[in-house]
Amino acid sequence: MSVLKYSKSNSMVINNIKSLFRKVNHRLNKLSVLGKLSLFWLIALLGIAILGEHLIPHSHKIPEFQTLLEPNKVNLLGTDDLGIDLLSQILYGARISMGVGLSVAFISVLIGSLAGGLAGYYQGRVDGAIMRVADAMLVIPRLPLTIVIAAFMGPSIYNIILVLSLFSWASVARIVRSLVLALMHEGYIIMAKTYGGGFCYIFRNHIISKIAPVLAINFMKVMGSAITAEAGLAFIGLSDPTTRSWGVILNHAMAFKGIYFTEFWKWWIVSPVVFMTLTMVSIAFLGRELEGKNSYGKSK
Amino acid sequence: MEKANKLLSIKNLKVTYKDSFDYTALKDFCLDVYEKDSIGIVGESGSGKTTVAMSLMRLIDNQAITNGEIEYQGDSIMKYNDAKLSEYRGIQVGFCPQNSLEALNPLMTIQEQITEGIKRHFDHDSVTIKEKVESLFEKVGLSNDFMKAYPHQLSGGMRQKVLIAIAISLNPKILLVDEPTSSLDIDSRIEIVNLIRLLKEENEIALIVISHDMEVIAQLCDRCALLYQGELVECGITKEIFSYPEHPYTRGLISASLEVNPYQDLWGIPGEIGLHDVPGCSFYSRCTQRTTKCKFEKPRLLSISSGRLVACNRGGIVKVLKAKELNKTYNIGKKKIKACVNANIELRAGEIVSIVGPSGSGKTTLVSMLCGILEKDKGEIEVFDEILNTLNMHRSFHGMQMVFQDPYSSINGDFTIEKAVSEPLIINKLCSKDESYVYVKKALLDVGLSDEDCFLKTRTGSLSGGQRQRVAIARAMIMKPKILIADEISSMLDPSTKANILRLMKELQNRNGFSMIYVTHDLQLARKISNRVYDVNKGRVREKTICFL
Numbered sequence: 108m109s110v111l112k113y114s115k116s117n118s119m120v121i122n123n124i125k126s127l128f129r130k131v132n133h134r135l136n137k138l139s140v141l142g143k144l145s146l147f148w149l150i151a152l153l154g155i156a157i158l159g160e161h162l163i164p165h166s167h168k169i170p171e172f173q174t175l176l177e178p179n180k181v182n183l184l185g186t187d188d189l190g191i192d193l194l195s196q197i198l199y200g201a202r203i204s205m206g207v208g209l210s211v212a213f214i215s216v217l218i219g220s221l222a223g224g225l226a227g228y229y230q231g232r233v234d235g236a237i238m239r240v241a242d243a244m245l246v247i248p249r250l251p252l253t254i255v256i257a258a259f260m261g262p263s264i265y266n267i268i269l270v271l272s273l274f275s276w277a278s279v280a281r282i283v284r285s286l287v288l289a290l291m292h293e294g295y296i297i298m299a300k301t302y303g304g305g306f307c308y309i310f311r312n313h314i315i316s317k318i319a320p321v322l323a324i325n326f327m328k329v330m331g332s333a334i335t336a337e338a339g340l341a342f343i344g345l346s347d348p349t350t351r352s353w354g355v356i357l358n359h360a361m362a363f364k365g366i367y368f369t370e371f372w373k374w375w376i377v378s379p380v381v382f383m384t385l386t387m388v389s390i391a392f393l394g395r396e397l398e399g400k401n402s403y404g405k406s407k
Numbered sequence: 408m409e410k411a412n413k414l415l416s417i418k419n420l421k422v423t424y425k426d427s428f429d430y431t432a433l434k435d436f437c438l439d440v441y442e443k444d445s446i447g448i449v450g451e452s453g454s455g456k457t458t459v460a461m462s463l464m465r466l467i468d469n470q471a472i473t474n475g476e477i478e479y480q481g482d483s484i485m486k487y488n489d490a491k492l493s494e495y496r497g498i499q500v501g502f503c504p505q506n507s508l509e510a511l512n513p514l515m516t517i518q519e520q521i522t523e524g525i526k527r528h529f530d531h532d533s534v535t536i537k538e539k540v541e542s543l544f545e546k547v548g549l550s551n552d553f554m555k556a557y558p559h560q561l562s563g564g565m566r567q568k569v570l571i572a573i574a575i576s577l578n579p580k581i582l583l584v585d586e587p588t589s590s591l592d593i594d595s596r597i598e599i600v601n602l603i604r605l606l607k608e609e610n611e612i613a614l615i616v617i618s619h620d621m622e623v624i625a626q627l628c629d630r631c632a633l634l635y636q637g638e639l640v641e642c643g644i645t646k647e648i649f650s651y652p653e654h655p656y657t658r659g660l661i662s663a664s665l666e667v668n669p670y671q672d673l674w675g676i677p678g679e680i681g682l683h684d685v686p687g688c689s690f691y692s693r694c695t696q697r698t699t700k701c702k703f704e705k706p707r708l709l710s711i712s713s714g715r716l717v718a719c720n721r722g723g724i725v726k727v728l729k730a731k732e733l734n735k736t737y738n739i740g741k742k743k744i745k746a747c748v749n750a751n752i753e754l755r756a757g758e759i760v761s762i763v764g765p766s767g768s769g770k771t772t773l774v775s776m777l778c779g780i781l782e783k784d785k786g787e788i789e790v791f792d793e794i795l796n797t798l799n800m801h802r803s804f805h806g807m808q809m810v811f812q813d814p815y816s817s818i819n820g821d822f823t824i825e826k827a828v829s830e831p832l833i834i835n836k837l838c839s840k841d842e843s844y845v846y847v848k849k850a851l852l853d854v855g856l857s858d859e860d861c862f863l864k865t866r867t868g869s870l871s872g873g874q875r876q877r878v879a880i881a882r883a884m885i886m887k888p889k890i891l892i893a894d895e896i897s898s899m900l901d902p903s904t905k906a907n908i909l910r911l912m913k914e915l916q917n918r919n920g921f922s923m924i925y926v927t928h929d930l931q932l933a934r935k936i937s938n939r940v941y942d943v944n945k946g947r948v949r950e951k952t953i954c955f956l
Contacts, residue, residue, distance in 0.1 A: 293816050293819075294811045294813060294816035294817030294818075295816065295817055295818055295819040295822075297780065297811075297817075298809070298811070298817060298830075298882075299830065299834065301778070301779075301780060301798065301801045301809065302801055302802060302830060302831040302834045302835065303801070303802045303834050303835055304830075304834045308834060312819075312822075313819055316819075316821040317821070
């Protein structure tokens with residue numbers, strides 16, 4: 108009996124995996140070549156960010172080499188003024204950038220969709236209250252306030268995540284609210300309400316599945332802007348100087364006096380910028396592809 | 408008007424046939440017949456109609472035990488001796504039996520059969536008798552050529568005329584006609600009906616017509632009595648009964664009758680005739696508004712209005728929903744739009760009521776208020792004589808359910824069919840998961856969809872419009888509603904799907920006996936499906952007769 112049960116559950120698991128694989132394959136086929144490349148780049152970065160130390164060839168904080176080496180076979184991207192391997196620094200920095208990007212995107216989408224959902228569902232005063240706060244968030248000049256708050260709260264990666272999330276949820280909430288407002292006129296939501304379904308039930312069962320594509324696009328957007336924002340804050344020295352994020356590397360390089368009179372900028376400045384640009388472009392491409400699939404139906 | 412004299416009075420008549428089953432064909436039957444009265448006795452086959460006629464004529468003394476009292480002008484006919492009975496049978500009450508070859512003696516000519524009674528009761532010479540027969544022939548519209556004919560040489564209509572001629576040959580005070588038009592073609596039927604009416608008016612006799620043909624009763628009788636399994640279920644003025652039946656059985660008979668109900672589909676009374684001699688109401692097994700009380704308690708024939716008697720434990724067809732003085736005004740800018748002004752709506756059990764009107768007339772406003780989705784400015788809604796907020800009725804079994812116009816909107820395309828149909832059960836935690844699975848399967852079968860597992864797991868998004876509408880109906884049916892509100896459920900479907908969905912709704916309605924409010928702008932459709940119609944125009948609601956649509 109137990110054997111039978113086991114084999115049954117086993118085959119079910121295999122079947123599930125197979126169907127999952129088929130689904131993933133199906134989705135992948137819909138992406139263009141650029142989309143596939145972008146996805147590959149992002150997944151690779153994510154892998155590096157997660158595995159971190161195990162992939163990095165050299166230490167990212169201890170000087171092990173001669174200073175300011177050109178790219179060579181040992182140090183693929185050369186070393187900085189302290190003799191630390193640049194590639195290791197950049198790969199380690201991916202953890203910070205991706206971490207910040209993902210967390211900010213996750214937090215803002217979560218808060219934004221909940222706030223927008225509540226506003227659209229209850230309308231009236233709840234709507235008014237939530238949307239006024241969101242409007243305020245959108246209207247306040249972002250960068251100066253970010254700088255002020257980051258400076259006030261002290262340089263820390265968590266503070267940066269917090270500050271960036273604070274400014275990112277409002278635009279998500281706005282979009283979600285407008286979608287929910289339209290959904291509230293749908294028959295199935297009216298019926299679910301008549302049957303006594305509350306906000307939690309309706310949001311979980313009816314609303315999320317309908318706004319998920321838009322949330323995905325917004326997730327990419329917020330992620331992209333969060334990575335840039337983090338790099339920007341780090342560049343002006345508002346991030347934790349002990350962590351080697353891409354912005355901090357740039358900050359260091361730029362702080363090297365007369366760097367443009369030397370050859371060093373060719374690898375010291377260009378390589379983190381290239382990494383960052385590639386990442387941003389990938390996110391943008393993937394976002395565009397998602398958008399095309401969902402709203403314009405351009406997918407192949 | 409002077410009070411008419413009571414000719415015949417039947418009190419608590421009970422007839423039990425003396426066969427091995429002791430079948431009681433008639434129970435507690437009471438009926439009064441006045442002078443110049445016309446009474447119809449209606450019922451399905453086997454309801455005891457003919458037994459009434461037979462016991463009135465005392466023709467079943469040998470076959471059955473008769474209890475109760477039949478009084479003719481104050482005397483009990485049960486105590487009549489043979490001579491008195493013979494006079495009673497011909498001169499007082501003329502009996503026209505059910506038309507068949509057996510009713511007439513095949514070995515005697517028509518003339519002989521007609522003169523038989525006259526000869527027996529009067530001492531006329533042969534010339535007078537001949538004149539009498541000729542005048543009878545003239546009266547019933549038969550040519551004198553047929554006088555020498557034998558019954559088998561006549562057509563069905565002619566034989567019926569002969570039977571009528573025999574019945575009136577002795578100028579009776581009461582004419583008792585059993586199934587005068589069954590098995591006749593339409594021309595003969597009209598002829599016979601006109602003949603009987605004419606005879607009644609000319610001779611000023613009282614008429615008792617026994618028939619299952621509702622149209623004949625409607626044409627001939629001022630009053631009618633409905634029999635079901637030997638019990639009187641409803642009795643009253645014919646016009647009132649036909650336009651506003653109070654017993655579910657009466658309504659069933661009317662909706663099964665093509666002549667009385669020309670606009671709608673025919674539907675028989677659902678269910679099988681239940682066991683005889685049950686302790687409770689004999690219509691229990693087929694009734695759509697039964698309660699547990701009906702199973703154990705015999706309903707008594709009670710008067711509900713003047714001259715109207717109904718035997719129903721629930722006092723006749725129940726008023727399920729009653730909306731009084733509903734008002735709704737929308738404020739659009741500074742302008743006030745009256746979408747509903749003093750609307751009164753009544754819905755009875757097992758009835759389809761249509762709400763018709765052009766778009767923008769306030770139909771949806773009215774229905775939304777009835778459902779409780781929309782707050783009403785003024786007025787109240789009674790459900791089963793209780794004022795309540797109808798919104799809560801959607802959340803329990805046996806309440807109120809809605810089906811919307813657009814199946815693409817009313818069902819979430821991301822849901823599986825099982826999830827979509829079981830949604831009301833899940834939200835209100837009405838049953839466990841296994842139970843809901845069973846309910847879903849049953850509901851899907853009810854609406855004519857597959858109940859296979861792979862179908863249950865299909866997303867509703869992949870279904871066609873008609874299928875989705877069926878899913879929406881299944882979602883409503885799973886809650887076993889007493890009231891169903893259907894808002895233009897067929898207007899977005901193609902003609903064939905529309906017809907299928909409407910037939911399905913009507914079938915479900917006929918089987919489950921819920922009441923339905925159907926909103927539509929399609930007058931033909933409203934006429935086809937509804938018992939009554941409310942017309943909405945600029946927020947004002949009026950009841951309209953179906954044939955004037």
